[in-house]
Amino acid sequence: MAELPIIDVSALRSELEEGDPDLQIRLCNQVKEAGQQWGAFRMINHGVEEELVHNVDSVSRDLFNLPPQVKERAVSHSFDGYLKPGALSSGEAMGLPAVLTSGSLQQYAQKLWPQGNPKFCETLRTYSSKLANLVNSLIKLILQGLGLSKHFYTDFVDCEAVIGLNYFSVCEKVDGSAIRFKEHKDFGLMTILYNDQVGGLEMRSKQGEWFTVKPLVGSFTVIMGNSLKIWSNDRCWSVEHRVAYGGREPRLSVAFFWNFSEEIEVYAPEELIDEHYPRHYKPFLFKDYKNATT
Structure with a gap:
């Protein structure tokens, strides 16, 4: 049975910052191999308290426990705002765009709570800030493994964060492992996923086999998206994933999506083009790609 690699990233906060070359090389190789072979890995000792x-989990559940007529104040026709169960997912979702650079958290909080909700906003903003630092460190490791560290400052410095909250309430009519969120690939660069302990996340290996990603307390799941696969000219894998479980318990996940800025032109650098890896994708604006896939 396939199983995602587990990578201890504590070195990102300690020895790696002090320039220990052996730790740096080992961690770089682990992340590079996970990106090439799996398109995902489990991250432990990440430093997020x-x-x-726990507070992110709590404020997210508070949101979904609001009365339906209150949540519908934030209904959206895109992937921002509140989403009812639909064709892709049998659960509810809340998309919070630009969480690091705008007042979107306050705007949505005011729609849901008449007096706003400072705890909700501050909790998700603090969480997003910490994950932004983590995801930047991971991208730097990937670029280092590709020999392209200089491109971080030209292609990846203006990336944007989106928080996606996903909630599945108890469904007594569901038996076995019904598909609750259909198979898909993330369109952005990278996703850092928090799941509660209910389980149900499944991924498809490069060999086409679906396997279960079992809950691991204290870990995050790192998922590489189509944009990173395209930018790396297929050096990185974009993993297909879904949610399948019986629905006997409520299930919460919090996805931190890291995307290119909308105006950036996405294309593989010339250093990644050779006779073994001819250019696989034409350049495109990220906003056009996003609009075509959402």
């Missing part, structure tokens, strides 16, 4: 993760 347990209390903060």
